[in-house]
Amino acid sequence: MTIPRTRYYRYSIFIAIIGLVTWLALGYGSRSFEAYCPFGGAESLWGLFTAGEFTCALGPLNLSIMIALLALVLLSKKSFCGWACPIGFLSELGARLGGLLWKKRPRVPGKTNNWLKLLRYVSLILALVFTYKTGELILRGYDPFYLTFSGIGHGSAGIISIIVLAVLVIGALFVPMMFCRYLCPMGAVFDPFSRLGVIKIIRDESTCTSCGKCGKACVQDIPVHSLHVIRHRDCTNCLECLDACPEKDTLQLRARL
Amino acid sequence: MRIPKLLIPAIVIVALLGGYFLRLIFTQPTTATTFDSSAGAKATFIVDGVKCKTTAAFFSALYDSVPGIIGIETFASEHKAIFTYDPDRITRDSIRAIMEAPIPFDDGTSEQIFKCLSVE
Numbered sequence: 001m002t003i004p005r006t007r008y009y010r011y012s013i014f015i016a017i018i019g020l021v022t023w024l025a026l027g028y029g030s031r032s033f034e035a036y037c038p039f040g041g042a043e044s045l046w047g048l049f050t051a052g053e054f055t056c057a058l059g060p061l062n063l064s065i066m067i068a069l070l071a072l073v074l075l076s077k078k079s080f081c082g083w084a085c086p087i088g089f090l091s092e093l094g095a096r097l098g099g100l101l102w103k104k105r106p107r108v109p110g111k112t113n114n115w116l117k118l119l120r121y122v123s124l125i126l127a128l129v130f131t132y133k134t135g136e137l138i139l140r141g142y143d144p145f146y147l148t149f150s151g152i153g154h155g156s157a158g159i160i161s162i163i164v165l166a167v168l169v170i171g172a173l174f175v176p177m178m179f180c181r182y183l184c185p186m187g188a189v190f191d192p193f194s195r196l197g198v199i200k201i202i203r204d205e206s207t208c209t210s211c212g213k214c215g216k217a218c219v220q221d222i223p224v225h226s227l228h229v230i231r232h233r234d235c236t237n238c239l240e241c242l243d244a245c246p247e248k249d250t251l252q253l254r255a256r257l
Numbered sequence: 258m259r260i261p262k263l264l265i266p267a268i269v270i271v272a273l274l275g276g277y278f279l280r281l282i283f284t285q286p287t288t289a290t291t292f293d294s295s296a297g298a299k300a301t302f303i304v305d306g307v308k309c310k311t312t313a314a315f316f317s318a319l320y321d322s323v324p325g326i327i328g329i330e331t332f333a334s335e336h337k338a339i340f341t342y343d344p345d346r347i348t349r350d351s352i353r354a355i356m357e358a359p360i361p362f363d364d365g366t367s368e369q370i371f372k373c374l375s376v377e
Binding site: 006009010013027030031032034035038052053054055056057058059060061062063064065066067068069071072075076079080083084135136199237239242252253254255 | 258259260261262263264265266268269270272273275276277278279280281282283284285287303305308309310311332333334335336337
């Protein structure tokens with residue numbers, strides 16, 4: 001089995017970012033690792049509009065990173081998720097490990113999968129409402145990013161946090177990218193912008209042999225082999241499908257509105 | 258227009274760096290307290306324990322009736338406190354000693370809550 005070169009690049013960036021976040025989480029650097037969380041930008045908006053101040057531990061960096069990432073999504077879909085998000089990386093590792101464990105991994109049926117994806121909007125609404133109502137980041141006890149890098153630290157919900165983290169880790173072995181697909185509130189924020197992303201993958205139907213390798217390579221289970229322009233909101237431009245395609249130039253990365 | 262694969266990581270990195278520097282536009286203190294309108298010297302403390310709005314407000318309250326303190330601005334996400342003070346009435350060491358002093362609780366115990374990591 002050969003590992004595509006693009007994956008080396010992606011994993012190098014992921015590892016560098018995980019190293020940086022771990023370094024911050026260990027107390028080095030002038031800010032907490034939470035200060036770099038883009039979702040904190042969304043959580044801070046209500047406080048900024050109503051009281052002109054950031055909520056709880058949130059700060060300007062949360063907001064500025066969220067704005068920069070929204071611009072990135074408009075340019076290149078959810079590239080942040082596929083190239084830089086630490087939880088995206090850990091989820092992908094879980095998916096690949098799950099792939100080794102299963103002879104044939106059970107797939108969530110299409111309709112059920114789509115319904116379950118609505119949970120990330122529930123997750124988004126809950127996170128925003130609780131933060132706005134209490135002025136505290138009280139859902140951090142269920143946030144895998146916070147729990148992982150704080151070592152289930154201050155503000156976690158004890159045994160419940162451990163159970164949540166265990167469910168997400170074990171679930172990732174069964175359903176690839178389970179957290180990203182069904183629960184990530186940042187993904188929900190990106191969704192409407194992602195469809196508009198200018199840089200996307202285009203499939204040349206005249207040269208495609210419909211072998212389906214691109215669809216199998218997609219950790220988000222996007223049916224690349226049956227689409228012409230990949231506008232799918234979950235596409236992270238991770239380029240795994242391009243590397244899996246045996247036909248030269250059948251899948252191309254292009255700028256298209 | 259065809260896009261080279263390596264453009265994706267390049268724009269992801271540019272976006273992250275752009276977000277990092279864009280913060281300068283939005284920077285504002287978590288708390289800003291002014292006790293006196295006179296001018297004074299400035300000292301910036303990086304304080305372990307100033308980590309959210311509540312702890313920042315509690316930290317500022319430690320200096321409510323301290324002579325020589327003109328104003329305090331805290332920045333929770335950077336664990337930073339900027340003091341404006343009258344150097345003839347209080348020194349940086351005294352300011353540091355106040356923040357690092359154990360805080361008494363109602364049950365008779367006390368605990369050091371804030372620890373100064375550096376002073377600029």
